[in-house]
Amino acid sequence: MKKIKIKVNGKVKTVLNNSKLSDLLNNLNIPIKKVAIELNQEIIDKKRTSNIKLKKNDKIEIVHFIGGG
Amino acid sequence: MAEDSLKKDKLIIAKKKFNSRLIVGTGKYKSMSECAKAIKLSGSEIVTVAVRRVNISNKNKPLLMDYIDPKKTTYLPNTAGCFNSKDALRTLRLAREIGGWKLVKLEVLGDKTNLFPDMIETLKTTEVLAKEGFRVMVYCNDDPLMAKRLENSGADAIMPLAAPIGSGLGILNKINIQIIRRQTKLPVIIDAGLGQASDATIAMELGCDGVLVNTAIAKAKKPFEMALAFKNAVVAGRQSYNSGRIDKNLMGYPSSPSEGII
Numbered sequence: 001m002k003k004i005k006i007k008v009n010g011k012v013k014t015v016l017n018n019s020k021l022s023d024l025l026n027n028l029n030i031p032i033k034k035v036a037i038e039l040n041q042e043i044i045d046k047k048r049t050s051n052i053k054l055k056k057n058d059k060i061e062i063v064h065f066i067g068g069g
Numbered sequence: 070m071a072e073d074s075l076k077k078d079k080l081i082i083a084k085k086k087f088n089s090r091l092i093v094g095t096g097k098y099k100s101m102s103e104c105a106k107a108i109k110l111s112g113s114e115i116v117t118v119a120v121r122r123v124n125i126s127n128k129n130k131p132l133l134m135d136y137i138d139p140k141k142t143t144y145l146p147n148t149a150g151c152f153n154s155k156d157a158l159r160t161l162r163l164a165r166e167i168g169g170w171k172l173v174k175l176e177v178l179g180d181k182t183n184l185f186p187d188m189i190e191t192l193k194t195t196e197v198l199a200k201e202g203f204r205v206m207v208y209c210n211d212d213p214l215m216a217k218r219l220e221n222s223g224a225d226a227i228m229p230l231a232a233p234i235g236s237g238l239g240i241l242n243k244i245n246i247q248i249i250r251r252q253t254k255l256p257v258i259i260d261a262g263l264g265q266a267s268d269a270t271i272a273m274e275l276g277c278d279g280v281l282v283n284t285a286i287a288k289a290k291k292p293f294e295m296a297l298a299f300k301n302a303v304v305a306g307r308q309s310y311n312s313g314r315i316d317k318n319l320m321g322y323p324s325s326p327s328e329g330i331i
Contacts, residue, residue: 009122028125034134035123036166041159043166061122063163065133067104068119068149069094069234069261069283 004056015054022050024060035064078311080279082256083172083204083225085143087114090273091303092145092258094283095133098292105136107286111296115143117174117281119150120160120167139168145206147174152187154194161198173198174228176208184234184261188215192222199223208260211245213252220253227255228281231272232262235284239268243275250276266295266302273306274314 002017008024015024021044025032037044038061044052079086092115098104108116116137124130137144146164151157154177161173175194179187186208192215198205199222206226207219216227229249232238239262240246250257256278263269269280282299289295 009125011125030123031132034132034167036120036163038163043162046166061163062125063120063167064123065118065144065146065164065167066121067095067098067101067133068121068147069096069117 004054006054006056006058006060008060009062017056019054020050021052021054021060024054025049025062028062030062035062037062074311078307080256082206085172087143088112089114089300089303090279090307091269091299092117092279092281093286093296093299094281095137096149096283097287101131101133101136103292104287107292107296108137108142110293110300111286112300113142115145117145117147117149117283119147120164143172144168144170145172145174146170148176150178151176152178152181152190154190154197157190157194158197161203162201165203171202172204172206172225174206174208186210186230188212192218195219195224196222206258211242211249213245213248216249217252220255224255226258226278227253228258228260230261231259231268234261236262237264237285238262239264240271240275243271246272246275246277266298269299269302270306270309273303274310276310279303 003014004017006013006015032046040059080090089112091111091113093108093111093113094117095104148157148160151160157175157177164170177187177190177194178184188210195205195207204225206228207224208228209215209219211229219227229246231240258279258281259272259277260281263282263285272280280303286292286295286299
């Protein structure tokens with residue numbers, strides 16, 4: 001299987017070509033209800049992550065709430 | 070009777086009612102559990118939170134939501150650390166996506182050393198957010214004209230600073246705060262710069278609707294005691310404001326009758 005490089009929260013990650021965003025989130029053990037996800041600066045509907053195929057050089061941001069003023 | 074009237078005296082922001090007029094930040098604590106305990110002691114029903122990247126290399130890092138239940142405490146996502154409209158909009162759109170949050174705190178900073186707000190960017194962003202259906206509480210300078218412009222741009226609460234963020238200097242311009250309070254129909258919440266509990270009392274006595282405190286509690290030598298002190302200070306200040314203070318006089322007036330002196 002061909003592998004591609006993507007960026008997740010600023011870090012380079014190697015994933016299988018044609019793998020889905022939902023696979024990545026599962027592998028990273030992300031509590032999906034407590035986060036928001038951006039793909040190439042566009043917010044992703046969390047219900048549709050299994051419909052999104054990852055492409056080379058995709059930039060993914062996964063954010064959550066932390067302590068702040 | 071007096072206690073009953075205080076119970077009925079609610080803080081209303083964007084049509085939501087709150088019993089406590091103290092909003093606390095969740096930053097700068099030594100641990101999540103210390104933060105959660107301080108919040109509980111403060112009696113606060115609203116807490117500010119920041120939006121940041123999930124740590125993907127440490128999957129077991131504790132989550133804020135595991136310590137402070139967003140169903141019981143209102144999360145107020147904040148744009149702390151944003152220096153332009155684009156970043157602030159991106160942050161709050163993401164915050165809304167996390168769990169449907171519409172009530173947000175906008176803070177667009179203009180200078181890294183004094184942390185004063187960039188009011189031009191703030192004003193622009195308020196307008197966009199209001200159009201997108203956000204209910205925006207806006208951190209701003211203690212400038213009555215800018216506060217009015219924010220109100221006209223669709224803000225839901227005006228949050229003037231007492232002094233620079235984290236400075237602990239207390240309210241520097243009481244007159245401006247009173248003018249801002251008098252001219253607006255929106256709730257006025259003092260945000261940033263308070264150092265001790267009495268500063269919160271002063272804010273409430275000036276007629277403010279609430280105060281937002283983070284550093285003064287989180288960095289106090291005893292954060293739990295300070296959380297309690299702020300809770301009481303806000304209640305005292307509000308009661309004092311509602312009670313109608315006496316006029317100020319230049320000369321002394323005796324408290325005991327002058328008749329019947331031996």
